[in-house]
Amino acid sequence: MSEKLAKQRAKETTPRKSNGQEMAEMDHSKMNHGDMHHQEEMAEMDHSKMNHGDMHHQEDMAEMDHSKMNHNDMHHHEDMSGMDHSKMDHSQMTHHDMNHMDHDMGGMDHSMHMGNFKQKFWLSLVLAIPIIFLSPMMGIDLPFQFTFPGSDWVVLILATVLFCYGGQPFLAGAKMELxxxxxxxxxxxxxxxxxxxLYSLYAFVANHFLHGAHVMDFFWELATLIVIMLLGHWIEMSAVSNASNALQKLAELLPDTVIRLTKEGKEEKVSLQEVQAADHLLVRAGDKMPTDGVIEEGTTTVDESAITGESRGVKKQVGDKVIGGSVNGNGTIRIQVTGTGETGYLAKVMEMVRRAQSEKSQLESLADKVAKWLFYVALAVGVLAFIIWLLVADLxxxxxxxxxxxxxxxPHALGLAIPLVVxxxxxxxxxxxxxxxNRNALENAHDLDMVLLDKTGTLTAGTFAVTGFENLSTTYNDEKLxxxxGALEASANHPIATGIMKYIKEQKVQPATAENVKNISGVGLAGGVDGKSIKIVNEKELQxxxxxxxxxxxxxxxxQGNTISYLLADDDLVALIALGDQIKPNAKAFIKALQDRGIEPVMLTGDNQHAASAVANYLGVTRFHAELLPDGKETVIADLTKAGKRVAMVGDGINDAPSLARATVGIAIGAGTDVAIDSADVVLxxxxxxxxxxxxxxxxxxxxxxxxxxxxxAGYNIFAxxxxxxxxxxxxxxxxxxxxAILMSLSTVIVAINALTLKIKRD
Structure with missing residues (x-):
């Protein structure tokens, strides 16, 4: 993607109310089959109170449940330090700028410090080999070493180049840490x-020009330390995948150009960057929504899976809101842009991610903590030794x-201790x-108090589909029923009808032909099929x-909080069909396994209290948070972490991204959105x-x-x-x-062997 395109895409996300406060809650678990057919034109409704009948006559509902819109740890910002993320002008960041920051910003995560460690390692090794062969180890000549006239000058030149080139990432990193x-x-x-x-440089000058007692140099130690440290960082970078650019992934959700309508009603193709608030845009079937907006004309079904992580299409009509980045379905619509700039939904998600990641990046790794104390100890002991020996001996x-x-x-061994294990x-x-x-994910995952689980897509399949069909008749077979x-539902296109028709098609059943199909207010559907009076009704009508x-x-x-519809033939109950977001088969055993480990599972969802309670009770989850707005999950995690809890967050949607970034460990479902995956520390x-x-x-x-x-x-250092x-x-x-030197080498070998013995048992 070009710099200009990345810039305009990142810039053109448009405003919504407080990260989705305008988004209503939708819960299919209480939908009444009959009422949907009869109230198709209602624009706004509380789906949390609907039963199956309500859905049929409220087909064109305006407000769907976007509460599951999450998704990030923008990993490419993980190592940025010394920057106020909250004040960055994200809309002006080009693709080049974002990639540049991946490599040129250092911080607490040293695996991504400045420079290409692989390239630096190999070039530094080329420089180090002659130094190792030509210079003694701490004043001791090794069997393989040799010298020739001027060899010490060669060592000095190579060591100087090696110090400046191979040592540059560590010097830059130290400057940042200090x-x-x-x-x-x-x-x-x-x-x-x-x-x-510096001491070796002094030794060289003293030995060649001052003609005093021979002074031992440390060129050998310099070369081996730089090479080993570069190797350790390269191993670590190779082991852990480089973070993807989540800003770019968010930007790619938006189209390059849009069709804008002039005051005269003519169509003009313009760059997304030229779009202003209150502009009127035409979005054809299959196109991406270029901005957040409100539908002015037309009806359609919108695919919001890239935003919410849910594959279910959302019915939209005049007056409904659409989100930039979602995909228009089967109808051409005209929308009015509700705003541009940093107040759009995607931009708000990006800002929450940045803020959360900035706070999370302050966590120190074990190696950093040990190195910090070792630095202070070495500095204090070295200075103290200098003072004492100066008093009792000479300079x-x-x-x-x-x-x-x-x-x-x-830290020869210390520098390899963690990378080899990673x-x-x-x-x-x-x-x-x-x-x-994230290199620190494994360290941060110890002693977790809670695992917070997004319901849809994590504990459930994330699709509104048939979860079961029961034949209650002794006369008719499944195919007939x-x-x-299918005969009654064939003409409808609301989510329940879509789910039923998909199931019938999967069963390879040919729907019969229905006559005089009509909606029965508050009940469901009725019609004549095969000479019988067939009805699809809700539980209220059954009673x-x-x-x-x-x-x-x-x-x-x-x-499981499913929606249940009942099939009547001549007023006799002959079958029932259940629809819902199916709970994954292994979810219940997983919850039990967490509890056995002393880790509390907590479910997070945008569903209403009743639906959330049904799923939680079925799974054995004792704590859950329902009716959460898009930023609600992040708030829950922020409160828990501030209270000192160590929490893991598991999610799959763009709106889960801030939560994944803020949690002690963020775990993304592999089938989720790219932005969520980029935000997480671990991907399943x-x-x-x-x-x-x-x-x-x-x-x-x-x-x-x-x-x-x-x-x-570190034990070597404690002794030495x-x-x-x-x-x-x-x-x-x-x-x-x-x-x-021997102890130093021995400790390095030991940590390498110990790392190779790491393994886990699987059932």
């Missing part, structure tokens, strides 16, 4: 390579001890249907006729909620390995730093630099 007053891994690495280089000795402390503190765990995750997008149902339904036949559907590639359990198991094992590796990496400072010098024990 600016944030939060020194961590980058600062520790920068201290090690800077001290190694060269004091300088030598201080530099030895700083160099020994170089690489291993990412590989295991992929085999278990998990895509890890379904053909009668009026004193017809009884076997409890065993309807209990399961009632528990198989869209199976039970994979969350595998993620939690992996997170537990990964954290255990991380802690073990950090102890191996005091000895390097000369704490046992009074009894004649001072750490030999060669011994320190």
């Amino acid at each position: 600016k944030q007053k939060s020194p961590a891994m980058m600062t520790l690495i920068a201290m090690g390579i800077t001290v190694s280089y 060269p000795t004091a300088m030598d001890r201080m530099v030895t402390v700083f160099v020994i503190a170089c 690489a291993r765990s990412t590989s295991i995750a992929a085999k278990n249907g998990l895509l890890l997008k 379904l053909s009668w149902l 009026r006729l004193t017809l009884q339904v076997p409890t065993a036949k309807i209990t399961r559907y009632q528990e 590639t198989n869209s199976n909620p039970e994979d969350i359990l595998h993620f939690l198991d992996l997170a537990q094992q990964t954290r255990k390995k991380m802690i073990q590796n950090l102890w191996w990496g 730093i005091p000895l390097a400072a000369g704490i046992l010098a009074p009894i004649g024990i001072v750490l030999n630099p060669a011994v320190g």
